Amino acid sequence: xxxxxxxxxxxxxxxxxxxxxxxxxxxxxxxxxxxxxxxxxxxxxxxxxxxxxxxxxxxxxxxxxxxxxxxxxxxxxxxxxxxxxxxxxxxxxxxxxxxxxxxxxxxxxxxxxxxxxxxxxxxxxxxxxxxxxxxxxxxxxxxxxxxxxxxxxxxxxxxxxxxxxxxxxxxxxxxxxxxxxxxxxxxxxxxxxxxxxxxxxxxxxxxxxxxxxxxxxxxxxxxxxxxxxxxxxxxxxxxxxxxxxxxxxxxxxxx
Ligand code: ADP
Numbered sequence: 597x598x599x600x601x602x603x604x605x606x607x608x609x610x611x612x613x614x615x616x617x618x619x620x621x622x623x624x625x626x627x628x629x630x631x632x633x634x635x636x637x638x639x640x641x642x643x644x645x646x647x648x649x650x651x652x653x654x655x656x657x658x659x660x661x662x663x664x665x666x667x668x669x670x671x672x673x674x675x676x677x678x679x680x681x682x683x684x685x686x687x688x689x690x691x692x693x694x695x696x697x698x699x700x701x702x703x704x705x706x707x708x709x710x711x712x713x714x715x716x717x718x719x720x721x722x723x724x725x726x727x728x729x730x731x732x733x734x735x736x737x738x739x740x741x742x743x744x745x746x747x748x749x750x751x752x753x754x755x756x757x758x759x760x761x762x763x764x765x766x767x768x769x770x771x772x773x774x775x776x777x778x779x780x781x782x783x784x785x786x787x788x789x790x791x792x793x794x795x796x797x798x799x800x801x802x803x804x805x806x807x808x809x810x811x812x813x814x815x816x817x818x819x820x821x822x823x824x825x826x827x828x829x830x831x832x833x834x835x836x837x838x839x840x841x842x843x844x845x846x847x848x849x850x851x
Contacts, residue, residue, distance in 0.1 A: 634801055637816065641684050645677035687817045690749070691800070694824045701746065701828055705739040708747070708778060708849075712769055715751040723759055729766035730755075737771055737778050740851055746825045753818040754782040754845050762786030765842070778849045788839040797835070798823040 604614035652670040661667045693699055716730060723730045751769075758767040765785030772779055789797060793804045801816040826833045826847055837843035 637801070638684070638688070642681060645680045648677045649674050686749070687821055690821045690825075691817055694821070699824070699828055701743040703741045703743055706742050706744040706747070707739055708737050708742075708780065709734040709771055711744055711748050712751055712771060712780070715748060715755055716769070718752070719755050719759060723767065726759065726762075727764070728759065728762060730768070731766060732769040733771070734769070735772040737773055738851060740778060740849060742829055742849065743825075747829070750822050750825050750847065751780070751782070753822050754847075757818060758782055758784035758786065758843070762842070773851070776851055778851060780847045780849075781844055783842065783844045785842040788841050788843055789835070789837040790839055794835055794837060798833070 604611050604618065652674050655661060656667065656670055656674075661670060712732065712734060716732060720730065755767060755769070762784045763786065767785075768781075768783045770779075770781040770783070789804055793802075796802045797804065798819045799816075800820040802820075803816040823833055826849075829849060831847060831849040833848075834846050835843060836846070
């Protein structure tokens with residue numbers, strides 16, 4: 597184990613070094629403990645879409661389709677699955693950057709509502725396919741200094757979760773200014789989150805009920821990445837949820 601505790605007294609340079617080594621040891625231990633779970637989850641995540649891509653591209657190459665409509669449908673599946681992989685890789689990449697503190701924000705004055713609308717447009721086909729409704733109420737918000745790509749990823753992860761964990765009803769997004777802060781809420785009418793899990797869902801790899809999350813295909817990285825990004829912006833994320841009723845994630849950002 598890396599966590600061998602060496603007593604560190606005082607506050608001089610040697611003590612500082614000792615503390616750094618200890619904290620590094622703790623991090624290594626944490627990483628080692630979660631590494632196996634993590635690799636299993638990642639392989640699973642990759643294997644499923646790859647199976648689809650392989651299977652449907654085989655069908656297309658052998659010309660085993662009856663109409664151009666069917667051909668298009670298979671291409672669509674391949675495209676969606678490739679996207680899924682690219683999001684996973686994106687999450688992993690973001691995470692590895694967070695890990696090594698290479699997390700530099702590329703800030704510019706951005707239109708938050710535009711970013712939200714882009715995310716809605718991107719996810720709308722999947723939302724409709726699942727028979728859900730998505731509504732938004734976006735009030736006027738001044739341009740704020742954020743990293744637009746990272747903030748887009750935050751909303752994407754939240755709306756994607758709302759979609760994953762909701763069987764019926766609707767997803768709604770609100771954006772408004774309150775007391776000098778920008779608030780964005782992503783609400784769903786989904787399965788909700790048990791009270792005892794509410795503080796843990798932002799942890800790396802944490803999933804409520806492994807099996808359930810695995811069915812919906814998750815790595816437990818989404819909310820971890822979301823929280824890191826929001827906090828890098830000196831913002832805050834909170835969650836409010838009731839089992840079988842739904843969840844609301846609220847992001848507060850400085851103007
Ligand atoms: P995952 O890839 O498993 O979705 P996340 O980090 O995004 O990982 O979320 C962690 C866990 O929190 C999920 O596995 C799920 O159990 C729970 N969760 C996240 N968002 C929602 C939601 N909108 N409704 C219900 N449960 C949620």
